[in-house]
Amino acid sequence: MLERARFLDAGDPLREFRDRFMLPDGVIYLDGNSLGCLPKATPARLEEVVREEWGRDLIRSWNTAGWIDLPARVGAKIAPLIGARPHQVIACDSTSVNLFKLISAALAMQPGRKVVLSEPGNFPTDLYMIDGMERQGLAKRRLAERGQLIEALDDSVALLMLTHTHYKTGETFDMAELTRAAHDAGALVLWDLSHSGGALPVDLDGCAADFAVGCGYKYFNGGPGAPAYAFVAEKHLEAARQPLTGWMGHAAPFAFSDDYEAAPGIEKLLCGTPPILGLAALEVGVDLIAEIGIDRLYAKSQALSEFFRQCLSERGVAIDLVSPTDPARRGSQLSFRHQDAYAICQALIGRGVIGDFRDPDILRFGFAPAYLRFEDMAEAARHLAEVLETGEWQRGEFQERAAVT
Template identity: 35%
Template sequence: MERKKQIKINLRYIQQLDKEDIYQDYKNLFQIPRKIIYFGANTLGLMPKKTINSTNIFLNDLSKKGVLGWRDNKWLCINKELGKKISKIIGSAPKQVILSDSTSINLFKLLYSAIKVSKNKGIILTDDKNFPSDYYIISSLAKEYGLKVKIVPREKLIENINRTVSIVTTTQVDYITSETLDLPSLTKQCKKYGAISLLDLSHSVGILPLLLDKWEVDFAVGCTYKYLNGGPGSPAFLYVNNKYLEKTDIIIKGWFGHRRPFEFNNKYTPSKGIEKFLTGTPSIISMKQLEASLEIFNQIDLNKLRKKSFNQTSVLIDLILNNQHTNKIKIISPLEESRGGHIAIEHRNASKLLAYYEKNGLIGDFRPPNVIRFGISPLYNSYNDIWQAAKIINS
């Protein structure tokens, strides 16, 4: 995957990369803001053009059919049907994935289930670079069930997995630096010591090739509004390995998770499969807005997409590092293969610097105290976008 370093990066080279790019035409499928270089994919992905049409069709059906839409348009099945499409993206059997709620709620649900099925009621292990919302969920449930939470440096997470650990939970990609964890090594260590793995894939799904079944991941959650382009607040997904589907207990018992929800029985009987993790009535319009993007992802090879993504971020890093005017900018993302889909730079006046970038047509995002992140989507960002962005950064 590593790009040849002896190549001189100039405009001619950039144009050649765009010419050879097998995903070059995919940008025509997205609604891209005019006169803007959009590097916000790791925060909020851009909307596919078909989303507008599919949303209008949904609203039209809703206006004509009202409640009959549940029956005629099979809205009751959409959580599971979109889950099947996501299963292809994360390397899972279809029956192990479903759309439901938000990432935080899904993490809460699955952490409870992991606690209940864990044979070793010991430590919940996480690292110091996990996402803050995940910490809140972990600490609240640990307190409720009298479990100890151990937070270790991210680089020492895997080596701290031992027989005292019941659950290992973290995010695959560091949301600040973009550093990726070696998931096959993590799950192998979990299996060796009988620990359960629970992963947050929010910064991974749609940008990194994932093989959850092959890696024997136990539980996972993730959002759909970043690289999957589902729109703000689009529903999250959850994954439960087949070996736990029947024996897991659930903490939120909602009517959509009932085996026969329309019998309206006061006694709760959970669905047998992944549907038991559903809670209340889902937002159909949010799921309909996600459909168009998942159709795009089900057509592409994520290994090839990852190759383009890594090359694009590498080119941007080189263009920044090789410019004398950016000597006060520090790149804090890994320079090698252990890098996700975004790059992060550090500058003592980062917030002011980002304001300058935005004024000149480059969109990134700020994370306190002094970090700017650039989330690049290989589906709608070209190499020319990288070139033009570097000109703004280096000016």
């Protein structure tokens, strides 16, 4: 398979982009679905912000360097990558905070309805946000299995909130079908794009989505804790009201009025002062992904994941795939179930193959096509086969749970 992998790499139209990222020697990085790699241009951009814009120009840079416009500027760059128009997306806060804002906005727009419908096993922060609002008497949580969501949509549901690409399995929802079903039931829809944005085609406007959120540190390579982004459909920009009425979401923040008046557009989703260093780093990653192109990235990610499966099959690796077998029905990852998944993951990390583990028994590999090669797939499959064949994962040091898994 190694010879075949090198042949595929030689013909890869994206191969030149690998050199635009910092990749440690001896590491095969299959965790870009948790934290993307560092673009080589990011350190220089951050040094420019720190030394020149902050260090030399100080507070003047809010105007001279355009700091005040960064949330809208970065959001506008993300917009076409998720099927939206520039004025519908803003980069700010975290995914969790943006979920709170948009759930609240949706509920306020749906008088007489309080149910937020989701699925069990959705990413925890999404479910926790509904739970917290339920404890405040603002919402009612309802969960339905994935195959029963449409049947669960009744006239009490204010909002259907789902993650487009499931964080554990990688399975994707049919966004258009579910959005249409929710609208037919009088509900609004909020999509979490954290495992889709920057990795696969998303068409929020084409699907008539109402709201969306996503994070900046996975496939957009914005760095650990990078700012997230939020989308509001144009038809809701006037009516949507978010609860975190901080000064940056004011129509005229530097008028310093005692009374709050929301900004008229997507800027109303802002709250506190924008994190300039985080936004500057995120902008570099977004620019790079935009340069490569989502369609090309998605085509390569499908090819990489299928080649990885072929390599495992040829090596006789018998491990339970929990991701859809059809690459068109999954995001840019493959997940496998094994009762000793954590220890296997640690053994692979010990060999320089970095994937991750999701409790209780999921071994997860992300395929970030901007910097991964087919040779990486062949070598990762070899390491996994050897770890399983030799029982290397049974060593004591691989059994100890770290704080972050």
